[in-house]
Amino acid sequence: MLRDAAVAALAAGLLGLPLIGFRLLDQSGGEGLTTRWPELAAAVALVFTGRLALLLIDGGAVRVALLIMVAFAASAFFVPWPAQFLKVVAVGGAAIIAIRAGLILAGPRPVALAGGAIRPIGRFLPWLLVLFALILPVLPFADRGVVDVGILILTYILLGWGLNIVTGLAGLLDLGYVAFLAIGAYTTAILGTQYGLSFWMCLPFSALSASAAGILLGFPVLRLRGDYFAIVTLGFGEIIRIVANNWRSLTNGSQGINNLPRPTFFGLADFTGSPAPGHKAFSTLFGIPYSPIHRVIFLYYVVLALALAVNIFTLRIRRLPIGRAWEALREDEIAAQALGIDRRRIKLAAFAIGAAWGGIAGAVFDARQGFITPESFGFLESAVITAIVVLGGLGSQLGIVLAALVLIGLPELFRGLNDYRMLAFGAAMIAIMLFRPRGLIATRRPTAILK
Amino acid sequence: MLELEGVSAAYGAVRALDRVDLKVEAGEIVTLVGANGAGKTTLLMTICGRPRAISGSVRLRGQDITRLPTHRIAALGVAHAPEGRRIFARMSVRENLQLGARLAPAANLKTNLDSVLALFPRLGERIDQRGGTLSGGEQQMLAIGRALMAEPELLLLDEPSLGLAPLIVRQIFAAIARINRERGTAILLVEQNAHHALRLAHRGYVLATGRVVMEGPAAELAANADIQTAYLGKLSA
Numbered sequence: 001m002l003r004d005a006a007v008a009a010l011a012a013g014l015l016g017l018p019l020i021g022f023r024l025l026d027q028s029g030g031e032g033l034t035t036r037w038p039e040l041a042a043a044v045a046l047v048f049t050g051r052l053a054l055l056l057i058d059g060g061a062v063r064v065a066l067l068i069m070v071a072f073a074a075s076a077f078f079v080p081w082p083a084q085f086l087k088v089v090a091v092g093g094a095a096i097i098a099i100r101a102g103l104i105l106a107g108p109r110p111v112a113l114a115g116g117a118i119r120p121i122g123r124f125l126p127w128l129l130v131l132f133a134l135i136l137p138v139l140p141f142a143d144r145g146v147v148d149v150g151i152l153i154l155t156y157i158l159l160g161w162g163l164n165i166v167t168g169l170a171g172l173l174d175l176g177y178v179a180f181l182a183i184g185a186y187t188t189a190i191l192g193t194q195y196g197l198s199f200w201m202c203l204p205f206s207a208l209s210a211s212a213a214g215i216l217l218g219f220p221v222l223r224l225r226g227d228y229f230a231i232v233t234l235g236f237g238e239i240i241r242i243v244a245n246n247w248r249s250l251t252n253g254s255q256g257i258n259n260l261p262r263p264t265f266f267g268l269a270d271f272t273g274s275p276a277p278g279h280k281a282f283s284t285l286f287g288i289p290y291s292p293i294h295r296v297i298f299l300y301y302v303v304l305a306l307a308l309a310v311n312i313f314t315l316r317i318r319r320l321p322i323g324r325a326w327e328a329l330r331e332d333e334i335a336a337q338a339l340g341i342d343r344r345r346i347k348l349a350a351f352a353i354g355a356a357w358g359g360i361a362g363a364v365f366d367a368r369q370g371f372i373t374p375e376s377f378g379f380l381e382s383a384v385i386t387a388i389v390v391l392g393g394l395g396s397q398l399g400i401v402l403a404a405l406v407l408i409g410l411p412e413l414f415r416g417l418n419d420y421r422m423l424a425f426g427a428a429m430i431a432i433m434l435f436r437p438r439g440l441i442a443t444r445r446p447t448a449i450l451k
Numbered sequence: 452m453l454e455l456e457g458v459s460a461a462y463g464a465v466r467a468l469d470r471v472d473l474k475v476e477a478g479e480i481v482t483l484v485g486a487n488g489a490g491k492t493t494l495l496m497t498i499c500g501r502p503r504a505i506s507g508s509v510r511l512r513g514q515d516i517t518r519l520p521t522h523r524i525a526a527l528g529v530a531h532a533p534e535g536r537r538i539f540a541r542m543s544v545r546e547n548l549q550l551g552a553r554l555a556p557a558a559n560l561k562t563n564l565d566s567v568l569a570l571f572p573r574l575g576e577r578i579d580q581r582g583g584t585l586s587g588g589e590q591q592m593l594a595i596g597r598a599l600m601a602e603p604e605l606l607l608l609d610e611p612s613l614g615l616a617p618l619i620v621r622q623i624f625a626a627i628a629r630i631n632r633e634r635g636t637a638i639l640l641v642e643q644n645a646h647h648a649l650r651l652a653h654r655g656y657v658l659a660t661g662r663v664v665m666e667g668p669a670a671e672l673a674a675n676a677d678i679q680t681a682y683l684g685k686l687s688a
């Protein structure tokens with residue numbers, strides 16, 4: 001085992017020699033060469049540790065590997081690495097291997113099809129995550145920044161769960177889901193700034209407008225199959241962004257819209273030190289000193305509640321005839337239609353419902369940012385949301401949470417290192433594809449239980 | 452019950468069915484035999500509306516269903532256990548059967564489930580197992596059972612014996628006979644295994660390159676040595 005790890009480290013060293021060890025400098029007096037031995041040594045050490053942990057996992061010593069990696073990730077955070085880049089790789093890599101080990105401990109092996117009987121997996125993990133999410137804002141390390149990242153992750157979980165209805169359950173590869181986020185966000189922004197509606201009044205309109213757009217798009221497009229459908233939805237995402245950019249009278253073009261409606265405390269109080277006339281301040285309502293973090297924490301709980309609502313909705317609808325029909329169509333369209341399932345109508349319903357949740361996420365997006373521009377809704381956003389759903393394991397609610405934590409949370413940890421954020425994102429994605437080709441949670445829970 | 456008149460079907464430029472006339476009376480088992488590629492699967496699919504017949508008509512109890520979409524045809528009482536079984540591999544046996552029950556009244560779910568499990572006790576033993584983990588024979592039982600959950604009046608079966616061991620084939624065929632006897636369900640059975648199929652059926656059709664080349668009472672067709680050499684190729688005993 002050790003020898004195997006050493007071989008891998010040696011290979012890394014040889015490969016890394018030209019890539020990391022030497023560096024061409026573009027000096028004024030011509031080109032020069034510098035060496036970077038500490039960096040190279042650190043990289044080799046990283047490969048050695050990582051390889052060892054993976055071998056430990058394969059050898060069955062999963063707990064040992066998990067411990068080593070968690071300890072490594074924690075300590076790597078404080079070690080003065082010769083390059084920030086290596087810090088990203090060390091902490092990120094160790095976290096990924098630790099997650100892998102944890103998932104193996106938490107559930108059955110990914111190829112669950114061979115296993116026969118269906119075992120419920122991760123029975124406690126979801127409840128632990130919900131509990132953690134509930135108490136996060138009151139934990140000692142939860143400053144404004146942490147809660148804000150929490151809102152961001154929850155927004156992506158909300159989006160992931162919304163898209164999961166379309167892609168995970170109904171099996172439609174929608175690459176333009178960001179369009180519904182954009183429509184929801186612009187609906188709230190326009191209604192809020194031009195018609196003075198409050199956030200809470202805008203919310204249902206965002207859901208409705210996104211859903212209506214989903215139906216309008218879905219009607220002609222749902223007759224297309226697989227790849228064509230994906231391409232058309234991708235185009236739709238871009239069209240919405242371009243429209244937002246050019247319909248200046250409505251969207252203010254590329255300048256975007258500012259001063260979006262902030263959620264009030266259910267219309268009872270505002271989250272400002274000096275509320276508008278006739279309004280109460282949240283702090284006076286509860287007799288506590290004013291703090292700007294109240295607003296952030298409140299928004300956090302709003303998003304959490306909305307996300308949990310989508311989750312409960314999805315878990316319920318999966319058991320209803322329409323949810324069953326989605327999954328049947330995803331598994332086998334020909335068989336499903338032979339059982340009397342109307343392919344177009346059922347898929348349209350999935351599309352409309354998924355779009356509605358995307359619209360709601362758009363309103364939340366407004367509330368967090370306070371402003372929007374068309375550039376917030378590019379293809380990259382769609383790609384990230386799709387990646388969360390696919391890498392989470394199509395159809396798995398828990399998998400989406402884990403994927404969002406890894407794909408959004410991890411890069412946020414490294415926000416200080418601007419350029420390396422996308423690298424961490426890419427590394428996390430590649431790692432999941434390597435270790436979990438069917439997604440983080442590949443098993444599907446049955447919806448029919450004994451009666 | 453079911454009546455096809457001059458039905459032709461094609462995949463693009465490739466014609467797969469050529470003016471087929473075929474009838475299934477209520478309570479009858481009709482078998483359609485023919486070599487690989489003769490168009491048997493296409494015929495069942497055309498009855499279900501995909502591919503749609505390019506000419507001719509398909510009628511069910513006198514009603515023209517040629518142009519109806521698949522799910523509407525299913526709702527009229529036609530259940531199809533398609534080629535390759537096409538069970539939902541990631542879903543449990545129970546979920547597969549429940550999906551089959553969409554078209555039947557919800558109140559009958561329990562009795563229908565019990566009667567399918569009585570017909571195929573093996574499914575009962577594996578009720579909460581994933582469909583994909585079943586053996587080939589069990590998957591075929593599930594495909595037929597799922598079709599029965601809709602309380603069909605006409606059952607279309609596409610090569611239920613394909614790839615199964617002789618013992619299992621006998622079990623499946625016995626179940627098909629029982630379905631017909633006890634429920635009075637009309638059955639259109641597509642088979643390459645002509646020997647078995649003709650023993651089970653009341654009447655038979657022989658299909659070759661998209662055309663009906665022979666038809667008649669099953670016993671007569673079985674006795675006719677010409678069919679066996681000319682159209683069925685191998686004759687499995």
Ligand SMILES: Nc1ncnc2c1ncn2[C@@H]1O[C@H](COP(=O)(O)OP(=O)(O)O)[C@@H](O)[C@H]1O
Pocket residue numbers: 462465466467485486487488489490491492493494
């Ligand atoms: N989806 C399809 N696209 C194009 N040609 C097809 C398709 N399905 C079947 N065919 C062709 O139609 C003919 C009949 O096929 P099929 O109905 O599957 O025959 P059988 O079930 O009797 O083996 C064959 O020549 C086959 O190649």
Ligand SMILES: [Mg+2]
Pocket residue numbers: 491492493534610
């Ligand atoms: Mg066939």
